[in-house]
Amino acid sequence: MKIGLFFGTFNPIHVGHMIIANYIVEFSDLDQVWFVVTPQSPFKQKTSMLSNHHRLAIANIAVENYSKLKTTDIEFKLPQPNYTINTLIHIEEKFPNKQFCLIMGEDNLKGFHKWKNYEIILKNYELYVYPRISEGEIKHKFLNHSKVHKVNAPIVQISSTFIRKAIQEKKDISTMLPQNVWKYIDEMNFYKS
Template sequence: MKKIGLFFGTFNPIHIGHLAIANHIAEHSDLNEIWLVVTPHNPFKKKTSLLDNYHRLEMVYLAIEGYDKLKPSDIEFRLPQPNYTTHTLAYLQEKHPNYEFALIMGEDNLNSFHKWKNYQAILEHHQIYVYPRLTSNLEQSMVPETNIHRIKAPIMEISATFIREEIKNGKNIKPLLPSKVWNYIDEMNFYR
């Protein structure tokens, strides 16, 4: 059975931190592929700051060229808004009954996982791969460690919010983005 890791994000924009984490987990876990799922609307984020869905998806395509184990996914574009992970997982499991789906999340998200819709069902039926974050609360998560795999991945504290602000302020942030993503943002005049 093919094992797919789902790395959800608004990817507004995708940056080298996302890429480094996704590739590290693809290379150092039992997951066969990592799908970078572009989220149209995260219930915990304001929608007004998001680029159009297809521009963000295009940046994911550009960023992962040459990474065989990383795949872009627009699966949530066709699902009711706002998106909830539990609904996406149910849809994917129905569409791909021979695949096993796992979640990939930062330690900071694990600490708030108990607030997610149907988190108990997600935890019962899916494994969760957790990568470390400096900004995560050092308190123990309220979620039982069943089905949770902690991955020793590089700690990447790069924020898409910071990148957008720096572009808006005319700063050179090219090293924080895959070159094709930077070229696309520059060409499209995004975040200015």
């Protein structure tokens, strides 16, 4: 089984994440996409982040009706900050019969050369890259690399930051979240203050 790992804080998960994950699992050779809910990115501060437990619960609600989309809390148990290379080694040990790949936006590919042990990641794992509108150039060595697969997924310009800010401003953004996720966030009063 070939699984794409879609890393993020998912604070919260929204329709943009769902559209990209579903597109990639349906229009590539991947069998499943796992949302890797990460407790802390080396590139992000923890300021307005919901607890690990709540973000995982929201992601679980989002994927409950999609058999090819899963969630994992594997990074919750690893030393922080989480580095992708450490997670990949750990997840392969835990699931030796599965083949893992990375899913990332073009913006992440542009900075991929800054990732810890990026050369080892690129040597051992395929990257599925979806389009993002962002500044900067992709390093030439990644453009035509045999392990880098560009996926022509729809460009979705919704961010978790935008969602949080809109909720705080009492905007109706219910269409930008899976319906069951919006209901849960609203009932739990998340992001309102």
